[in-house]
Amino acid sequence: MPDTVLTASEPPARSGADLRVLAVRWGLIVLLLGMVGFFAAAEPAFLSVRNMVIVLQSVSIVAILALGVTCTLVVGGFDLSIGSVAASALMAASYVMVVWEGGTLAAVAACLALGLLVGLVNGLLIVKLRVPDLLATLGMMFLLLGLQLIPTAGRSIATGMSLPDGTVAEGRFTATFLALGRHRVWDTVPISVLVMLALAVAITVFLTFTRWGRVMYAIGSNPQAARLAGANVERYKIAAYMISGLCASIGGILLAARVGRGDVSSGNSLLLDAVAAALIGFAVFGAGKPNAVGTAIGALFVGLLLNGLTMMNAPYYTQDAIKGAVLVAALMFTFGLSVRRS
Amino acid sequence: MSLQIEGMTKRFGTNTVLRGVDLALAPGTITAFMGANGAGKSTLVKIVAGVHSASGGTMTLDGRPFAPVTPSAALRAGVVVVHQIINDNVVLTMDVLENLMIDRLCAGGSPIFRRRTHRDEAQAMLDRVGLDVPLSAELADLPLADRQMVAIARALAHDPKLLILDEPTSALSDSEAERLFAVLEGLRDQGVPILYISHRMGDIRRLADRIVTLRDGRVTGDFSAPLDYSGAVRAMLGAALDAAAHDRVPPGPPVLTARGLRVLPGAAPLDIDLNAAEVTAIVGLVGAGKTELAETLYGLRRPLAGKMTLNGAPYAPRHPGDAVAAGVFMAAEDRTGGSIVPDFDLARNVTLPFLGAFSQFGMMRRDREARRASEAIAALDIVAQGPDDPIASLSGGNQQKVVLARWLTRPARVLILDEPFQGVDIAARRDIGRALRATARDRATLVLCSDLDEAIELADRIVILSHGALRAEQEAGALDRTALVHAMSAAA
Numbered sequence: 001m002p003d004t005v006l007t008a009s010e011p012p013a014r015s016g017a018d019l020r021v022l023a024v025r026w027g028l029i030v031l032l033l034g035m036v037g038f039f040a041a042a043e044p045a046f047l048s049v050r051n052m053v054i055v056l057q058s059v060s061i062v063a064i065l066a067l068g069v070t071c072t073l074v075v076g077g078f079d080l081s082i083g084s085v086a087a088s089a090l091m092a093a094s095y096v097m098v099v100w101e102g103g104t105l106a107a108v109a110a111c112l113a114l115g116l117l118v119g120l121v122n123g124l125l126i127v128k129l130r131v132p133d134l135l136a137t138l139g140m141m142f143l144l145l146g147l148q149l150i151p152t153a154g155r156s157i158a159t160g161m162s163l164p165d166g167t168v169a170e171g172r173f174t175a176t177f178l179a180l181g182r183h184r185v186w187d188t189v190p191i192s193v194l195v196m197l198a199l200a201v202a203i204t205v206f207l208t209f210t211r212w213g214r215v216m217y218a219i220g221s222n223p224q225a226a227r228l229a230g231a232n233v234e235r236y237k238i239a240a241y242m243i244s245g246l247c248a249s250i251g252g253i254l255l256a257a258r259v260g261r262g263d264v265s266s267g268n269s270l271l272l273d274a275v276a277a278a279l280i281g282f283a284v285f286g287a288g289k290p291n292a293v294g295t296a297i298g299a300l301f302v303g304l305l306l307n308g309l310t311m312m313n314a315p316y317y318t319q320d321a322i323k324g325a326v327l328v329a330a331l332m333f334t335f336g337l338s339v340r341r342s
Numbered sequence: 343m344s345l346q347i348e349g350m351t352k353r354f355g356t357n358t359v360l361r362g363v364d365l366a367l368a369p370g371t372i373t374a375f376m377g378a379n380g381a382g383k384s385t386l387v388k389i390v391a392g393v394h395s396a397s398g399g400t401m402t403l404d405g406r407p408f409a410p411v412t413p414s415a416a417l418r419a420g421v422v423v424v425h426q427i428i429n430d431n432v433v434l435t436m437d438v439l440e441n442l443m444i445d446r447l448c449a450g451g452s453p454i455f456r457r458r459t460h461r462d463e464a465q466a467m468l469d470r471v472g473l474d475v476p477l478s479a480e481l482a483d484l485p486l487a488d489r490q491m492v493a494i495a496r497a498l499a500h501d502p503k504l505l506i507l508d509e510p511t512s513a514l515s516d517s518e519a520e521r522l523f524a525v526l527e528g529l530r531d532q533g534v535p536i537l538y539i540s541h542r543m544g545d546i547r548r549l550a551d552r553i554v555t556l557r558d559g560r561v562t563g564d565f566s567a568p569l570d571y572s573g574a575v576r577a578m579l580g581a582a583l584d585a586a587a588h589d590r591v592p593p594g595p596p597v598l599t600a601r602g603l604r605v606l607p608g609a610a611p612l613d614i615d616l617n618a619a620e621v622t623a624i625v626g627l628v629g630a631g632k633t634e635l636a637e638t639l640y641g642l643r644r645p646l647a648g649k650m651t652l653n654g655a656p657y658a659p660r661h662p663g664d665a666v667a668a669g670v671f672m673a674a675e676d677r678t679g680g681s682i683v684p685d686f687d688l689a690r691n692v693t694l695p696f697l698g699a700f701s702q703f704g705m706m707r708r709d710r711e712a713r714r715a716s717e718a719i720a721a722l723d724i725v726a727q728g729p730d731d732p733i734a735s736l737s738g739g740n741q742q743k744v745v746l747a748r749w750l751t752r753p754a755r756v757l758i759l760d761e762p763f764q765g766v767d768i769a770a771r772r773d774i775g776r777a778l779r780a781t782a783r784d785r786a787t788l789v790l791c792s793d794l795d796e797a798i799e800l801a802d803r804i805v806i807l808s809h810g811a812l813r814a815e816q817e818a819g820a821l822d823r824t825a826l827v828h829a830m831s832a833a834a
Binding site: 205210214217220226227228232 | 640642661663666667672679680681682683684685686690694695697698700701704705706748
C-alpha cells in the first residue's frame, strides 16, 4: 500500500547525526566510567577488590531477576511477578528446611519448581486466556504476596517458631544451603556473584547466539511475522515466562541463604530494581531493545552508584531518587535520542 | 455543492501513487469509485480528507480553493469521511449518546457534559438513519452494523457538503445496507455529492449514478447512465490484452490437491490441483476469499469442509509450523504486518523460518546467514548495501524481494504468494516475477492477486475466484479476457 512506503527523509546535518549516534551508543558507558572515575578520585577505597566484591554481591540477586525479566521483554512481554516469586521462593526454602526438616536439595528443588510453575501459569494466562501481560503478572504478584503468608499465619520462619497447630518447628537451615549465601570462593567471590555471572553468560548466549533466542527476538519485534514463519509463538512466550520464574526463584534461593531465615519482608525492592536494571540495559551500546549484557551492566550501574554514594556519606533516603534519575536518563538515551524512530 | 479535483499528483518518496487525477463531483450524484488494491483510492480520499497533502494539483470546493491541512480543517469545510475500518470511527467503551456527541465534546463549550441537554439532538441523529438503539447502550455491546450506523449518523450531523464512504457495507447485512442506501438517497436528493468506494457490484448496481475507475494513479474510466458494469471492471483492472510474455510450462503431476474445500461460509465447495512446475494464479476481487483460501492451505484456519492432500498423503496443517515442515510456504498478503521483522537486518529476515539450516548445535552461524543473504541480493537484484542493512532502510519493492528470498531459501513443495505485488513498483515486480518463474520447476506455485494483468504476466494458468468459489479457469496463451472479467464481476 502506498501509505506504508517509506518517505525518504532528509538526513539531518552530518555532524549532528554523528554526535547523536555516538551519544546513543556510548552515552551510558561514558556515564558509567565517569562515575567510577569520580568515586575513585574521591574515595580511593572505592576501587579496592573488597569493595568491588561488595558491589557485585549487592547487585547479584537483582541482576539475576533482571536477566529473567529481560527474557520476557524480548518476546514483547513483561513480568511483574518476579519480586514476589523470589520472596515466595525464600519462604518456600525456609519452610522446607525449618518446618519439614528437609535437606538442601529438597529446598532448592522446591524453589525451582515453584518458579517454573509460576512462570507456566503466567504464560498460560497470557497466551491461552489472553490476559494482558502486565495485568496477569500483576495479579500473580498479589496472589503470591498473599499466599506466602498463609502457611505460617503471616509470621517469619525461624527455628524454634511455634506453628499454627501448636507444635514447635525444630528444623534449621542446613550448612550447605547457608553456604550458597555466605561461602566465598578463594575467600573473595561469593557464590551468588558466580551464579549471576554464569546466568548472565548463559542468557546472553541463549538470546544472542542460539536459534531459539533469535525466534524470541522475532516474536518481540513482529509476532505475526514470527507465527507466519512457522514459529510456535505461544510456546516461546510460555518458555520466556518460565525462564523468568526460574531466574526469580534462583534469586530467592540466594536471598534465603544470605539472610538465613524466612523473613516475610525480604525482597521488597527486588522487583523495581530488577525492572530498572533491564530497562537501563536498553541504553547500553545503543541496543534499543532488551538484551542480557545491557541488563547486567544496568544492574552494575545502579550498584556502583549506590555504593559510591554510600561511601561518600550520601543519606540513604536519597537512594531511590538517584535510582529514578538514572533510569529516566537511560530511557532518554534509548527512546528520546534514538534515530530508529518509526 | 461540488468538488473539483484537477491534476492531482501524490508521491511518497520515489513512489508515485497519483499521476494527475481529474475528478469533478457534482451535486446530487452518487459516484461509485472503483480501483484494485494499490490503485490510489485511499490516497486520494486521504488528501481530500486532509490526512495527506497533495504533491501537485488543485482542489476547489463550491468554487473556492480547497487545500485542507488537517482532518479537522476538512471537516469544518464540510468534507465528511466514513472510514472503512468501523472501529476507527467509534469509541467502543463509550455509549451511543457520547459517541454521537464526541465532536461536540472535542470542540469545547461548557466544561460540564450534561447528557440531558444533548438527548434530543442525539435521538434526532439516530432517527435520521433509522437506527433504533438505546442512547445508553455501550458501543462495544452493539453489532458491527449498528456501530457503523452510529458512525454514519455522526457523520451526517456535520451537514456534509461532500460525503465520502469507504466500503461502508462490508459489515452490513442486506437489510441494513438497504437502510443505509435509503439515507444516502435522501442526501443525494438534498444535493449532497457522495463518493462511494466499494468493490461490491451489488451495491454499485443499486446505488450509483456514475462510476469512476482508478488504476495505477490515473482515472481510467468514467461511466454515466446507462452504466456499463463490465466495462467498468475492465477499466479498473486494465485493458492491456498482451499475450503472456512467457512460454507455458507443461504442468507436472499434482502436488497439492483440494477436494470439496469450503473456505467461506455459504460458498460452493471448490476442487483444485496445484501441479508441479506450474504457476497458478487465483484472481478475485476483495472479499472473494483469496486470503481465506491461502490461510487454509497454510494451516492458519481450518477448512469449513473438504480435504486436502500433499503428494498423495492427507494434508491437514494445524499451524503454519506444520505447513513449513511439510514444505508448504506462504508469503503473506500484509508484508509489513505479516512478513517483515522490523528490528532485524536483511539477512535475519531472510533466514527466519529456516534457522535450523543456519545453525550448528543450536548456535546461529552468521557466516552461513550472510552468505545466503548475499546470494539473495545478487539473485533478486535487491538494492541494498549488504546483509547487515536494517530492513526498514529498504523500499517496499526490495522488502518484498527479501520476503521472496526468504521462501526461496529452502526447496518448497508448494509456494503460496498472497498479493505479492502490493505496494511494489514495476521494476521490482518484474524482478520478482522473473525469479518466481525461474525457480518454479521443482514446486507448485500459487499466486493470489486481484489484478488480472499481474496474473497474466506471471501465470501458466489463471483461475477466477468469486464468493469463495472457482468460476473460470484458463491457460496462458489462450486467454479470453472478457470471460475472465465477466466471471470476476458476476454478482453472487
